[in-house]
């Protein structure tokens with residue numbers, strides 16, 4: 001098996017939150033076999049001198065939509081799957097090149113995209129999928145404008161962000177089981193209003209408690225977990241009580257709600273990047289005044305929510321939730337979070353914390369024996385300055401996924 005040794009490295013120990021200087025990372029095939037600052041025999045390995053640079057575990061974005069090639073979600077729902085897949089392949093490739101070796105798709109992607117990446121049809125992050133989001137009639141994943149009566153969306157599985165519309169415990173159970181049948185790694189439920197949905201108030205609740213509990217129960221029956229889209233204290237608290245593992249967005253939470261999250265061990269996945277992007281571009285993209293109003297309401301509270309959750313000790317994972325061409329702003333999340341978290345904490349949110357949320361911490365999110373050899377060698381020190389990563393792909397000198405070099409210009413940097 002091919003052996004590779006990255007020497008002269010400052011390795012980010014994501015679990016401890018520190019850099020380990022003078023370290024060596026030994027890789028065999030697709031896996032890390034050793035990370036050590038002791039002398040290690042590497043004469044049977046290909047040796048790469050990182051020049052004292054920082055080595056990070058591959059980054060994880062825990063809230064993306066790789067099928068969201070447009071900000072127009074209703075229009076997107078009408079695209080043929082072939083076109084959605086073609087767009088997704090480019091979105092995924094770009095995410096990988098920004099350093100995200102794993103992403104958690106928060107609805108839209110199907111197992112076909114996973115298989116395409118695994119088969120090497122195109123480059124992309126390791127992809128964990130939800131399948132379709134589960135939404136009540138008129139809920140956040142029901143994109144039908146007022147007056148449209150057609151059964152525009154169904155609870156059959158398919159590529160794209162179209163919701164599985166389910167009302168009542170029986171339909172919710174069936175919709176979740178349908179996602180499980182189609183290979184979901186987690187189940188996304190819409191537990192409150194959203195910005196992009198045309199007919200729901202942002203601070204409303206969605207689904208009755210018995211429906212939320214049924215969704216969580218069905219996810220757990222399949223050894224999966226549920227994540228809930230929710231903004232308001234009411235919507236978040238209900239989802240937490242129902243047993244979801246993470247709250248997505250959560251911008252409008254208050255002190256009592258973050259305390260409840262802490263008590264239940266619920267993760268928060270803020271997505272500041274998308275509000276910042278839509279704040280700049282929403283009007284130009286034709287978003288309605290009602291949608292821009294909702295956006296304004298949640299954007300202004302995003303950092304406060306993050307501060308509150310952070311102060312309470314709620315585990316916070318990295319997410320972005322970008323749409324269309326705004327995906328290029330994915331790395332801005334690193335700097336936006338700096339208002340409430342230290343650079344080390346931001347890095348942990350995009351590595352070990354996201355991995356724990358996904359119950360994958362033995363294989364991703366940290367460089368340790370047995371983990372996938374997913375890593376980045378970067379210029380600068382992102383443990384001191386979160387904007388290092390926000391500088392873009394140019395900061396990445398070596399990008400490796402599963403022991404395969406995605407790209408490298410380390411040799412150029414050393415003048416060899």
Ligand SMILES: [Zn+2]
Pocket residue numbers: 063064065106321
């Ligand atoms: Zn989302």
